[in-house]
Amino acid sequence: MVTDPESAPKPAQGSASEKVVISVDAMGGDHGPAAVVAGIADSLTQHPRMHVILHGDEATIRPLLERHADLYPRITLRHADRVVTMEDKPAQVMRHGQGTSMWSAIDAVKDGEASVAVSCGNTGALMAVSMIRLRKLPGVNRPAIACLWPSRNPGGFNLMLDVGADVKAEADDLLQYATMGASYARNGLGLKRPRVGLLNVGTEEHKGRAELKEAHERMGPIAQAGDFDYVGFVEGGDLPSARVDVIVTDGFTGNVALKTGEGTAKLIADFLREAFGAGLMSKFAALLALNSLKRLQKRIDPRRVNGGVFLGLNGTVVKSHGAADATGVSAAISLAYQLAQVRFIERLAARVASAERAGQDALQTGSGLSGSGGSPTE
């Protein structure tokens, strides 16, 4: 078996002086281009090799850039007349989206100018534009969106996919999500051998939907080719669990789970605020408890882990939350930088191809548990 570059500790892309180019859509977020430019400035300061191609309305963005004259040589501004709004339907944007900053940001990756694209815009439209411009990776039927989830693991986060690219997933899709999620966990979260689980309504083998049982039975050779540990079925309560790193599910269930988790956290935060707001003694206690609460907030701050990643396309796209402020945008761009630096897309493509071979071998030998699938090239 050849050495697996995915686990190599050094960056894979060229020399230390080679620049890493990220394509950023300046428009479309709730806080507008100001938050995006501030986030870029923060991220550029952290990563000296990073360069940014910035897409959007020149008249709006130019004045914002003037505050960051020192970083100016590392930003290329590319004017786009139009903006995709939160109300635009994906199908419309697919047909008439040319000339928007989002389209332009994706095209910079398509044309090889940049390694990864980042946008705060409309998720559905961003996925639609990414699909028609970048096209699906060979062998991938359904691309997926992966997001991070606060967890009890040492790194502080687990990864879940799909959280909304498609409302449906067959067994083949779930197996590909496992491969892609594991590759992302290795390259984005630095986990050497990720543990992957299939989200179900129970951990017993006989439970759940037909496509889950099929994926469960066929996971053996896929896990071997993808260099991950398959831990079996996990439940909703395991999303923050330390016994799994990557949670695989269809985009309907994943989206509901993601929003349910966010909604629950928000409800508890509101209740906490109300509880601490009642009575003078409580207010005093809250003041004293401020440091504790700040530590807690830092652990579950969604801005620190901002960035849903589109997997399964010929290019990497990071979706920043629409409500992201400068800190959130900076986190999304830093994630894009990390993925660009390790040439994530090449590694992912190799893993998907290798998993496909392993799956076919297993089908030919008629066993879901045998078949090595050969050494992955990445």
Place this chain on the structure above:
Amino acid sequence: MVTDPESAPKPAQGSASEKVVISVDAMGGDHGPAAVVAGIADSLTQHPRMHVILHGDEATIRPLLERHADLYPRITLRHADRVVTMEDKPAQVMRHGQGTSMWSAIDAVKDGEASVAVSCGNTGALMAVSMIRLRKLPGVNRPAIACLWPSRNPGGFNLMLDVGADVKAEADDLLQYATMGASYARNGLGLKRPRVGLLNVGTEEHKGRAELKEAHERMGPIAQAGDFDYVGFVEGGDLPSARVDVIVTDGFTGNVALKTGEGTAKLIADFLREAFGAGLMSKFAALLALNSLKRLQKRIDPRRVNGGVFLGLNGTVVKSHGAADATGVSAAISLAYQLAQVRFIERLAARVASAERAGQDALQTGSGLSGSGGSPTE
């Protein structure tokens, strides 16, 4: 239109002196019969008209009852040799479950001795035994399990179904869940005109799975017959929302959402404890904040709302949490008492029949928006 007894303020069952009989499975919970007996004692004290038929191992239970000699005349102990364990498979229990305390508890409802059954045992087995002994209500294809969810509504709780009776639901099932959930909200939560939403990945009409779009289009006459307001699609973040009372979804999604919400709440509680545990000042603050935290805990304490309700059978079954202590068991039994007192099962059956007529009328007239379905008899 006749007066709707569902909204009548007084109890519907007989005179004020008539007894209300609840059938309780003493075995199967994590804390054993002691917690169940203590919960029964608490609930009997609250409800002077309540009587209990208690099923389980006589040698174990008899000594526990001796502590409550005053309540003894209101408890009938019925010996059962065997117990359904948490590991037993539903299919096995269906075939060989006779003679267990769970089977005996359900049969007391089947035979008309008791109005509602309560068990802390294995959910899958309880649903299986309930299905074969009580049978499905005429017209119901898939029974559902409904649970309560902490919310921003004045009552403090929303209701979600199905949370795990079946991994699949067609449009017809979702429409029935809406009818049954609304009836439960009226009779169990005291909401005069419940607001019902369909759980989806977005609130736009074009989003989601085919069965959701179909149920959405056909909801008009069902809402009219069921005397509820249909608010359209809701998202995971709306589960605790004040804009909806009843959330309808398939049992797979509902189960994942329920466990995700519980898991998130538990994660935050753990993080909070750690945050308050660090440093002397924090400990002092936590001490001062204790009252605030207690108030919060009371708002989200699952023991106060313990009880998943099985809907769509010829009899009502309340599933208490396996980990419930005496307070939790008491809450589940009080819920059973409330449903028994208003003759919930008769009202529910009338609503389901009325919704079925309304649905058929709508199909015949070819419109999902017309058709009154006649006045419900309950």
